Amino acid sequence: MLPKTYDPKTAEDRIYRMWEESCAFVADVKSAKEPFTISLPPPNATGQLHVGNAMMIALEDVFIRFQRMRGKEALWVPGTDHAAIATESFVIRKLQKEQKMRDPRKELGREKLLKGIHAFVENSKKTIRGQIRKMGASCDWSREHYTMEPALNRIVVEVFVKMYRDGLIYRGNRIVNWDPALQTTVSDDEIIYEERKEPFYTFKYGPFEISTSRPETKFGDKYVVMHPDDMRYAKYTHGEKMTVEWINGPVETTVIKDKAVDPEFGTGVMTITPWHDHADFEIAERHKLDKEQIIGFDGKLLPIAGEFSGLTLKDARPKIVEKLKAKGLLVGVKEDYLHNVALSQRGKGMIEPQIKEQWFIDVNKRVVKWKRRELSLKEVMQEVVQTGLIKIIPNRFEKTYFHWIDNLRDWCISRQIWWGHRIPVWYRNAAGASDIHVGVQPPKGTAWEQDSDTLDTWFSSALWTWSTLVDRSLAGDFDLTLEDILLKSPDFLKFHPTDVLETGYDILFFWVARMILMTTYVTGAMPELEYGQAPFDVVYLHGLIRDREGRKMSKTHPETNIDPIDVIGKYGADALRLAMIVGQSPGNDFRLYEEKIAGYRNFVNKLWNASRFVLMKCEEEKKDPSKIASLPPVNELTLADRALLHALQALIHDVASGLQQYRLSEVGERLYAFVWDYFCDWYLELSKGTVNLDVLVHALRTIIKLLHPYCPFVTEELWASLKPADAGMLIREQWPTITSELQDQQSFDQLLTLINVITAIRKLRSEQRIAPGKQLTVTIFSKEHAQLLDSQSGHIRRLAKVGSLTIAAHPQELKSTVAVILAGAEVHLSLAGLINKDAELKKLAKEGDELRRYISGIEAKLRDRSFTDKAPPKVVEAERRKLEETSAKLKTICERIRSLA
RNA sequence: GGGCAAUUAGCUCAGCUGGUUAGAGCGUGCGACUCACAUUCGCAAGGUCACUGGUUCGAGUCCAGUAUUGCCCACCA
Numbered sequence: 021m022l023p024k025t026y027d028p029k030t031a032e033d034r035i036y037r038m039w040e041e042s043c044a045f046v047a048d049v050k051s052a053k054e055p056f057t058i059s060l061p062p063p064n065a066t067g068q069l070h071v072g073n074a075m076m077i078a079l080e081d082v083f084i085r086f087q088r089m090r091g092k093e094a095l096w097v098p099g100t101d102h103a104a105i106a107t108e109s110f111v112i113r114k115l116q117k118e119q120k121m122r123d124p125r126k127e128l129g130r131e132k133l134l135k136g137i138h139a140f141v142e143n144s145k146k147t148i149r150g151q152i153r154k155m156g157a158s159c160d161w162s163r164e165h166y167t168m169e170p171a172l173n174r175i176v177v178e179v180f181v182k183m184y185r186d187g188l189i190y191r192g193n194r195i196v197n198w199d200p201a202l203q204t205t206v207s208d209d210e211i212i213y214e215e216r217k218e219p220f221y222t223f224k225y226g227p228f229e230i231s232t233s234r235p236e237t238k239f240g241d242k243y244v245v246m247h248p249d250d251m252r253y254a255k256y257t258h259g260e261k262m263t264v265e266w267i268n269g270p271v272e273t274t275v276i277k278d279k280a281v282d283p284e285f286g287t288g289v290m291t292i293t294p295w296h297d298h299a300d301f302e303i304a305e306r307h308k309l310d311k312e313q314i315i316g317f318d319g320k321l322l323p324i325a326g327e328f329s330g331l332t333l334k335d336a337r338p339k340i341v342e343k344l345k346a347k348g349l350l351v352g353v354k355e356d357y358l359h360n361v362a363l364s365q366r367g368k369g370m371i372e373p374q375i376k377e378q379w380f381i382d383v384n385k386r387v388v389k390w391k392r393r394e395l396s397l398k399e400v401m402q403e404v405v406q407t408g409l410i411k412i413i414p415n416r417f418e419k420t421y422f423h424w425i426d427n428l429r430d431w432c433i434s435r436q437i438w439w440g441h442r443i444p445v446w447y448r449n450a451a452g453a454s455d456i457h458v459g460v461q462p463p464k465g466t467a468w469e470q471d472s473d474t475l476d477t478w479f480s481s482a483l484w485t486w487s488t489l490v491d492r493s494l495a496g497d498f499d500l501t502l503e504d505i506l507l508k509s510p511d512f513l514k515f516h517p518t519d520v521l522e523t524g525y526d527i528l529f530f531w532v533a534r535m536i537l538m539t540t541y542v543t544g545a546m547p548e549l550e551y552g553q554a555p556f557d558v559v560y561l562h563g564l565i566r567d568r569e570g571r572k573m574s575k576t577h578p579e580t581n582i583d584p585i586d587v588i589g590k591y592g593a594d595a596l597r598l599a600m601i602v603g604q605s606p607g608n609d610f611r612l613y614e615e616k617i618a619g620y621r622n623f624v625n626k627l628w629n630a631s632r633f634v635l636m637k638c639e640e641e642k643k644d645p646s647k648i649a650s651l652p653p654v655n656e657l658t659l660a661d662r663a664l665l666h667a668l669q670a671l672i673h674d675v676a677s678g679l680q681q682y683r684l685s686e687v688g689e690r691l692y693a694f695v696w697d698y699f700c701d702w703y704l705e706l707s708k709g710t711v712n713l714d715v716l717v718h719a720l721r722t723i724i725k726l727l728h729p730y731c732p733f734v735t736e737e738l739w740a741s742l743k744p745a746d747a748g749m750l751i752r753e754q755w756p757t758i759t760s761e762l763q764d765q766q767s768f769d770q771l772l773t774l775i776n777v778i779t780a781i782r783k784l785r786s787e788q789r790i791a792p793g794k795q796l797t798v799t800i801f802s803k804e805h806a807q808l809l810d811s812q813s814g815h816i817r818r819l820a821k822v823g824s825l826t827i828a829a830h831p832q833e834l835k836s837t838v839a840v841i842l843a844g845a846e847v848h849l850s851l852a853g854l855i856n857k858d859a860e861l862k863k864l865a866k867e868g869d870e871l872r873r874y875i876s877g878i879e880a881k882l883r884d885r886s887f888t889d890k891a892p893p894k895v896v897e898a899e900r901r902k903l904e905e906t907s908a909k910l911k912t913i914c915e916r917i918r919s920l921a
Numbered sequence: 922g923g924g925c926a927a928u929u930a931g932c933u934c935a936g937c938u939g940g941u942u943a944g945a946g947c948g949u950g951c952g953a954c955u956c957a958c959a960u961u962c963g964c965a966a967g968g969u970c971a972c973u974g975g976u977u978c979g980a981g982u983c984c985a986g987u988a989u990u991g992c993c994c995a996c997c998a
Contacts (some may be wrong), residue, residue, distance in 0.1 A: 024958070231998065281998080284997095286997080290997085292998080351981090371968065419924080420924080420994085424994075525992095529993095568933085570991085594965090602946090605935085606925085607926085607933090609992085615946095615947060616933080616947080619946065622958095625958070626956080632957050632958075633955085685935080686937090689945070884979095886979090893980095895940055897942090899941085906942095
């Protein structure tokens, strides 16, 4: 016998082990079944799974389990990401804290530090694997991958070289976002802006006045820029040179006219610092101006700053302002000037733009082959979404996506960190000439030195949907080309493109867009792949998880922060999964808090107890549930059974069609309501009278199958007790199908009637409108109803708490009875005068008032010619019917009031 | 500055292509030791669907504007 409450703790690990040991998650590449593939967005191998990861696992597992049961060859590829900068900075901070190292990079050197990070990552991977399992994820562990494994490294390098040869990757001096704290560049997308109030200074600069919030960068300013149409400065000509007194003495400056200057802002004149400002850099590029470095990569001023050389920016600023003031060049200071400062998303340190030699991907060059045409990367990315090859859910993000592409600049892919895929480029200075080698393998010969930079972590993630499907044994064979490797990999041929990419909308640009970029680029040149594949058909974007107050989940608010693993320990994985799926809608943020999870824990327990009840019944009747194989003939079933089977058909339909449209939340609610309100509250209640165990077991099995994608553990556990003898595990069961013979709307309506009768009795009782212990007579018009009620009389008697219950097939003494007309059915309850008169009258009067108000509303509507003439006849007819029904109801109520009074 | 979204019960949210008296969960109040389940069961209260106009026979739903909130992108020296 099952225990009274379901205990997920003992069951979940055992069930997961059973699935895994029996290879239930392993996809068969040789199968003839249609494939269904998802690549798990690889969590960062930096320690722990967070709620966002848990959410995506829950959603994806629903897709996968559903499709697997529907008969697809479902493959879910798990893995982890090396998360270059995140991991490296995490480990460095850790070393600083735990081992009191000042600068771990210097103290350990490249190799030792990498070894340390590697050990840390291996450990994290272990943790994360365990945590993904805790969620119940049915991913194929035999195909687990890691972005830095040798096979993937080979692919990364191949793609780099291919792009280099196509002229899409180039090396150039460009202004980049430099993070002095982490000593690396970061991409535009890795910057956050923070509003700050800082003083805003205005200085005298020759005949001009210029304003700045960063005087410490102004040493090298030797260009003064204004708008060409600004009449105030019309007397100065473009290219005019003059000498002005500046911080460290006189400097020669040149007048530049450029439309980038806003005449309305400040004095309409500015000086530029091209080395340390994006906008200034662009102006300088346009006019081919000199650029000078002012700030070192360590964040300190360079010798150009003269006496201020070596100072940090923070220390230098007041001193410089002081000096300018002393020289009489300070015109004014506006305190509390509000502006945005760029901060590193990772370390939260200031970003100092710098000019550096970096590797870039050209997004505008039209050399990308796609469907037999040559386009730019930008154009391909736009096309696949525009033509509907890729569909984004919710579709409003397609707009965001296009907007992002429109503004996309060349992608800086090199990073000055050590943890990551090393750039496959070698340099050599021999005989005064410098050589460069770009290749999959290191060059032969001596004196070659590899580029010390590594690749942006998103470069390798961008290949994820297919780099994980490559046959590992081929990756070591350097006679093969990238195309050969792909075409010889059975997994790739069978399972790519993937079906759904499910992730948070916050990494649409970081990752999703870049996967599209890389995959279309690589496959577009391959005739065998019809000149181009997208990495996936559908992008499902979930929202961010927030706490009860709407804040982002974070450890800084431990009282509301939810750690998925803690929650699973407390409420079970099924409850967590349900809580994260139901109520969640794509693209919208979602609040998660403990009560929600507790609510679904209760639901899981409800399902558990419903099953327990069924099993108890089986035991009572000495019936072995495993021997129940099929339904008895329909014509032998009772009304209630037929109604239940009908309702199940509708449920099967709704669940399948909802899931195919990715409406997970709605389907979850539908299942929740069905199990709780219909199956438990009504059908099982009715079954307490007479039971057809075959139907009961069949219905429960169906429900359990439908619920399995949402809460796999409890359903698998229950399945073990309920399944037919020859059936295997639930995870591999077939999805229920709709049988038209079982559709029986009439029975369903009649059962509703019965339910209404019972509701009415309950209500009467709870409102104390009938006295307990008295006789209750139910009179009904239809023979079928009478039979039905008769079979339930014991149950109703209990509900109504009456001493006896009489059921008659014909109305008797209608005059002296108080009848309740129940919606759409001719069933009356006769209370044989044993009611609490005052309570009843009050109730009836209220009901009557409501109905009268409602009726007059409909009447007014029907009198309105514009309605009756213009509305569709169907609608008008419906209103008429409504009026008739309601009037009849009101009439009965009036009669009852009369008979009472 | 450009863009996207949200605004429905005390709280968290559903409400698909405009059509019965706008729903759920939680919370609240009242009642119940009903033999699967107190992680339960029954009942009730609570909403001029942010505001103002418009389209329509009919608007929570479509359109325009306003307000508030949130997010994304760009960025001004």
